[in-house]
Amino acid sequence: MKKNVKSTVSFFRLLIEHSQKEYEPSPEHILKRMLLPLCRGFSEIVATGTKNDAWEAIDGFAQECRKLQSEEMRHSRG
Amino acid sequence: MSSAIAVALTELLDRLTIEEKREFARLIDWEEFQRLRVEAASVRRVGDPKVYVRTTPDGLSLELPVGKVPAFLSSLPGILSANTVAIFVQDGDGSQEWQGPADELASWLAAHSAAWRDGSLMIEFGPHTLVSGGGGCLSLTLTGRAGSLRRTIAEQALALCGFRHTFVGEHFSAIVWEDRLEVQE
Numbered sequence: 063m064k065k066n067v068k069s070t071v072s073f074f075r076l077l078i079e080h081s082q083k084e085y086e087p088s089p090e091h092i093l094k095r096m097l098l099p100l101c102r103g104f105s106e107i108v109a110t111g112t113k114n115d116a117w118e119a120i121d122g123f124a125q126e127c128r129k130l131q132s133e134e135m136r137h138s139r140g
Numbered sequence: 141m142s143s144a145i146a147v148a149l150t151e152l153l154d155r156l157t158i159e160e161k162r163e164f165a166r167l168i169d170w171e172e173f174q175r176l177r178v179e180a181a182s183v184r185r186v187g188d189p190k191v192y193v194r195t196t197p198d199g200l201s202l203e204l205p206v207g208k209v210p211a212f213l214s215s216l217p218g219i220l221s222a223n224t225v226a227i228f229v230q231d232g233d234g235s236q237e238w239q240g241p242a243d244e245l246a247s248w249l250a251a252h253s254a255a256w257r258d259g260s261l262m263i264e265f266g267p268h269t270l271v272s273g274g275g276g277c278l279s280l281t282l283t284g285r286a287g288s289l290r291r292t293i294a295e296q297a298l299a300l301c302g303f304r305h306t307f308v309g310e311h312f313s314a315i316v317w318e319d320r321l322e323v324q325e
Contacts, residue, residue: 065226065235065237065262066230068228068262068269069228069260072262072269072271072279072281073260075198075271075279076201076273076279079194079196079201079279080201083192083194083201084184084185084194084313084315085184085185085186085189085192085315086185086186086187087187087188091188091275091277094258094273094274094275095273095274095275096273096277098273099230099260099271099273102231102232102235102260103230106230106234106235129197133197
């Protein structure tokens with residue numbers, strides 16, 4: 063996996079982590095520390111990446127989503 | 141009564157001396173106040189704490205004062221037994237990569253402060269990966285014996301910020317609001 067793809071997936075994970083914190087991060091924090099890095103990652107994949115890079119990014123997001131769903135199920139079971 | 145008032149009352153009580161608390165207790169319905177304290181404890185605070193460390197399924201999520209970031213990052217190769225580091229940085233102008241000996245990380249960080257202050261930064265310490273969106277917001281993904289590594293790194297992060305705590309559990313969080321460390325394990 064190329065570094066820009068890995069980085070983009072990692073910032074998606076960081077966004078998920080912030081949804082699970084004990085406090086509510088400020089909107090500015092979400093924007094500057096997660097959304098703007100995600101935007102940079104998307105832009106570079108679109109500008110210089112291959113179709114395979116785009117697929118790996120989506121696949122990486124889906125893996126993070128599966129982890130999130132499995133955690134949510136575990137929490138809902140108590 | 142709104143949750144905000146409950147939180148404010150709790151904070152007020154925490155600041156009072158014992159004598160002042162006694163005087164306060166004479167002025168209000170104590171049972172109602174205890175109920176409000178329980179309510180306040182369940183309310184999620186809004187804003188950005190001074191320091192935050194929490195275990196995640198893959199590693200650690202951290203919020204550190206931005207000035208502590210270089211020292212924290214420079215400590216990781218030793219803890220993670222990484223001899224080399226690979227760095228990937230993205231900003232508005234594109235991306236750059238750098239790879240080199242771990243003992244050159246501190247000088248790289250000193251020469252590229254924009255990368256950890258406000259850029260998108262990813263550092264690979266062997267199989268372990270850290271990302272930062274700047275401002276001290278960090279996420280570390282660990283592989284292998286993550287339990288003891290998580291505790292060691294979390295304790296190191298707190299120590300750099302002037303707080304001491306020894307974690308014992310597999311899952312924990314530590315948060316600092318207004319210079320007071322609150323730990324959950």
